[in-house]
Amino acid sequence: MRMTWLALAAAGVLTAPRWLPEQVVALRVKVFEKVNGDNAITFPNATVGPDRFREVYGHPSANGRSKGAGLSDLFWYWLSPGPEVHQEHLEAGPRYDDVARTTLALLAGPSESFATAASRCARRVLDELVPGRVTLVRLRDLAMPLWAEYFYELVFGEPCPRAGRELIVAHANDVVTSLKCTGLRHPRRRAALTRYLATRVTEVRVALPASLSAQEQVHYLQGTFFNTAVVQMSEAFAHLVLALAQHPEVAERAGHDDRYFAHVLDETFRRYPLFGIAHRITTGEIELDENTTLPTGSVLCFSYPDYHASGYAEPEKFDPDRWAHLSAKTAHHIPFGIAANRPCPAWRISPIALRAATREVLRRFTLHSTVAHTRSLPHRGPCLLVRKGQSLPVTTLALIGAGLRLRDRWEDVWRSVVQLVLGTAMVLDARRLRLAERYFATHDTHGCPVPHRSEVTR
Numbered sequence: 001m002r003m004t005w006l007a008l009a010a011a012g013v014l015t016a017p018r019w020l021p022e023q024v025v026a027l028r029v030k031v032f033e034k035v036n037g038d039n040a041i042t043f044p045n046a047t048v049g050p051d052r053f054r055e056v057y058g059h060p061s062a063n064g065r066s067k068g069a070g071l072s073d074l075f076w077y078w079l080s081p082g083p084e085v086h087q088e089h090l091e092a093g094p095r096y097d098d099v100a101r102t103t104l105a106l107l108a109g110p111s112e113s114f115a116t117a118a119s120r121c122a123r124r125v126l127d128e129l130v131p132g133r134v135t136l137v138r139l140r141d142l143a144m145p146l147w148a149e150y151f152y153e154l155v156f157g158e159p160c161p162r163a164g165r166e167l168i169v170a171h172a173n174d175v176v177t178s179l180k181c182t183g184l185r186h187p188r189r190r191a192a193l194t195r196y197l198a199t200r201v202t203e204v205r206v207a208l209p210a211s212l213s214a215q216e217q218v219h220y221l222q223g224t225f226f227n228t229a230v231v232q233m234s235e236a237f238a239h240l241v242l243a244l245a246q247h248p249e250v251a252e253r254a255g256h257d258d259r260y261f262a263h264v265l266d267e268t269f270r271r272y273p274l275f276g277i278a279h280r281i282t283t284g285e286i287e288l289d290e291n292t293t294l295p296t297g298s299v300l301c302f303s304y305p306d307y308h309a310s311g312y313a314e315p316e317k318f319d320p321d322r323w324a325h326l327s328a329k330t331a332h333h334i335p336f337g338i339a340a341n342r343p344c345p346a347w348r349i350s351p352i353a354l355r356a357a358t359r360e361v362l363r364r365f366t367l368h369s370t371v372a373h374t375r376s377l378p379h380r381g382p383c384l385l386v387r388k389g390q391s392l393p394v395t396t397l398a399l400i401g402a403g404l405r406l407r408d409r410w411e412d413v414w415r416s417v418v419q420l421v422l423g424t425a426m427v428l429d430a431r432r433l434r435l436a437e438r439y440f441a442t443h444d445t446h447g448c449p450v451p452h453r454s455e456v457t458r
């Protein structure tokens, strides 16, 4: 009897990489739903299928961003300091317009200059960080200094000093690590960048939003350019290069064919959208049909992975060629959000900069990776870079590949447990702090302080 139990326990442990991570992720999702307490509605669903997804997402009443959702407390927690002036989380109004105008001014310019800057930063970082013949990297870690330098140049119009790069990377890394629940937040790391940016804020290339205080201007820069921009581009770059590493025939063609590269990028964004869920709070009713109306204050969650997986043959397959017969405009494809409801302001420059930086990688290295490629990329993209002109014996490559896969599978077991524990701790901490709820208790949706209730009744 005892032997049977032991054998069962041993089998459970040995097969853990197959079943445990999936179970733990499902449990984490349940914990998040329970603690957030919102009765959120996720689209597409049985009532509103993929064919009406954009209609609801783009409805004029689907325009509340932060006020009134427990989910906002969680996002504000992850994005702080300064979530109240992060463009993504500002409510519509003059402040939002002022901030959005500034972001667009910083992202304006000729395509060529965005490509040249990305090539230059990629060359510099690759030459410095990958000098050897064969190097094992985590792609997201390699990407962070690259995009830190890029956005520093874009914001300040001059090369990024080493100290600045280190602070930006430490901050962006901290945000994305905690967002993925693979680590906790480190407010001191974030504060170090805030202090640094405060000394540089007068050097920004364009006028900063006049409706923000000096401290808020620093937080705006930190949140939009040294968090969101650096994190999103690093994740996108890691997904793209990992996909190329796992599809060598695609990498070969993408290195010289621009039209094909655009298809590879679309397929990468389709298969691995950077947003899992974007949420909105309704500021008016939305009538879905004669029997169903979404009341004001509903929390709507738009699921990018579900939408991107609908309406395609073999949606799980990574197949850039499908885009030869599809239009990104009419397909179920919204990598940068939807035009009618606050799309990403970097939708134009991101593909240009990604192509330029990726070409620098493809020019230098052949890529190899055998790890699992999932949307959330918690392993940060382990990948072997072999310098062009050098080659490894096939058996050595096969052995490294097998080792990488094995390590990844076992890391996944440990990581999924860590994510469950840290994720739960952070969700509870965010509930305790209630950053968004407390802010809106003392400010209106335009960011103006509102009198305390006792002052009104006095």
Ligand code: HEM
Pocket (backbone or CB within 6 Å): 087, 088, 089, 100, 103, 224, 225, 228, 229, 230, 232, 233, 236, 274, 275, 278, 279, 334, 335, 336, 337, 338, 341, 342, 343, 344, 345, 346, 350, 351
């Ligand atoms: C490949 C890279 C990127 C992808 C795939 C991406 C994707 C997205 C998506 C899907 C949204 C809309 C979310 C929603 O509807 O709530 C969004 C919003 C946003 N993105 Fe990006 N993004 C990328 C890069 C960047 C960069 C480089 C910046 C830097 C400035 C940026 C800044 C923003 C901001 C500020 C918003 C909020 C827009 C608003 O509410 O007005 N993103 N992004």
